[in-house]
Every structure is written in C-alpha cells, then in structure tokens.
Amino acid sequence: MISDTLLLILAWGITSVLLLLYVPKEKIRESFVIFMFKQLMTWLIGLVVAELKLLEYPIRSFAYATKASFDFEYFFYPSFCVLFNLYYPEGKRISQQILYYFYYCTVLTMIEVLVEKYTNILEYLNWTWYITYISFAITFYLSHLFYRWFFKIDNNN
DSSP: OOOHHHHHHHHHHHHHHHHHHHSOGGGHHHHHHHHHHHHHHHHHHHHHHHHTTSEEOSSOTTTTTOSSOIIIIIIIHHHHHHHHHHTOOTTSOHHHHHHHHHHHHHHHHHHHHHHHHHOSSOEESSOOHHHHHHHHHHHHHHHHHHHHHHTTOOTTO
16 A cells, blocks of 8 residues: 555655646746645635644644645645646636536545545545535636736636
8 A cells, every 4th residue: 555655745746747747838927826826725724724623634744834734735736726727718618617617626626535535644524525625616716716817818818
C-alpha cells in the first residue's frame, strides 16, 4: 500500500505536470491571478473549517504552522481552479456550462471522498461530501466571476 506522504508527493507531481502541460504560455499571467484568488478563498475557508473542527488533516506539510492543509488549500484546489477557468466553455450553451461545473465539482469531490475514506490525510469530523461539492461550486463560480471581471472578459469572448 502506498504511504500517505508518498501519495501527497505523487499528487504534487501530477498536479504540477497538469499545470505545465495545460497552461498555455500566453495564459501564465491569467493563471497566476486565478491561482492567487482561489488561494485567498480556500486558505481562509480552510483555516476556519480546521479551527471549527469540521475537518481534520492528520498529515500536513506544515503541521506546526496551521491546522489547515497547505497541500489542498494552497496548491491542489487553486491549481484545478486555474484549469477550470482557462478551459471554461465561455460563450457556449448554458447546459454546457452547467455540465462543466458538474464535471469539475464531481471529480474533485470524488477524489476528496476517496482521500478521506482510504487515507489519513483528511478526516471529516462535522463535514460531508455535499458540503465539499457546494464549496467547490461556489468558489469556482466566484473565481470565474473574478477572472472575467479582472481580465474584462465579456460573454461573447
């Protein structure tokens, strides 16, 4: 069985490779803005959630610095938010946009549920998968609104 620490290292590697492969050079500046905006949201939410003992991260990169997960809140979720926003089906039918949200939120929630169930990296205390799903949907929505506002993207682009 793979160790939890090795799994986190592997996740960092895979996420980094995905960013390197799927963030076009001409979109790096946009990616940084998306990444940092999502970090702002997830880091604050993660700190509150950990302090309220809704979630626990028994294995953390900076165990003495914070109860929140640096890995999830500071790197993984913001990275996937970058990909979400860069490939968002802007100007497509509303049904395609809803399916896009559904896909991202479902896949990331499923991964988190599997991590919670089969590892010691994450433990739900007073939390459920659907709260994760809703938080993904809301933070993706807010990040997309911010991205469109910041880069002055209208619905026709």
